Amino acid sequence: MKKYEVMYILNPSLDQEAVSKEIASINAIFSNNDSKVLEQKEMGLKELAYEIEKNRKGYYVWALVEATPAALKEFDRIAGYDEKVLRHIVVKYEA
Numbered sequence: 161m162k163k164y165e166v167m168y169i170l171n172p173s174l175d176q177e178a179v180s181k182e183i184a185s186i187n188a189i190f191s192n193n194d195s196k197v198l199e200q201k202e203m204g205l206k207e208l209a210y211e212i213e214k215n216r217k218g219y220y221v222w223a224l225v226e227a228t229p230a231a232l233k234e235f236d237r238i239a240g241y242d243e244k245v246l247r248h249i250v251v252k253y254e255a
Contacts, residue, residue: 161195161226163253168239169218169246172205179219182244187223189238193231199224212246224253 170182179202187197203220212218225231232250239248 161228163198163224163226163255164232165251165253166223166225166235166248167251168221168248169208169212170221171244171246172215172217172219174219174244178244182242183221186221186235186239186245189235190225190227190231193228193234195225195227195231197223197225215246218246 168186170179174182183200183202187200190197200221200223203222205217205219208216208218227235236248236250239245
């Protein structure tokens, strides 16, 4: 399996409990698809460079994952329609 950096921005209107649940559900996408989250950093609420869906702030989360192509496809599919996720990106990890 290859390593990838995953970053996503959550809706700033979520409270801390909802943020924790959303992060756990996203991590479950990887664990349910024979992949694992190696590292994770919650970067917190930050100002966005431009307005997204009328939001000027977003809750940033970064993760280093070791994932199968199926897990990445499933993450992309779910993050694409989940209204709690404003934006997401997956980049191949180069170390």
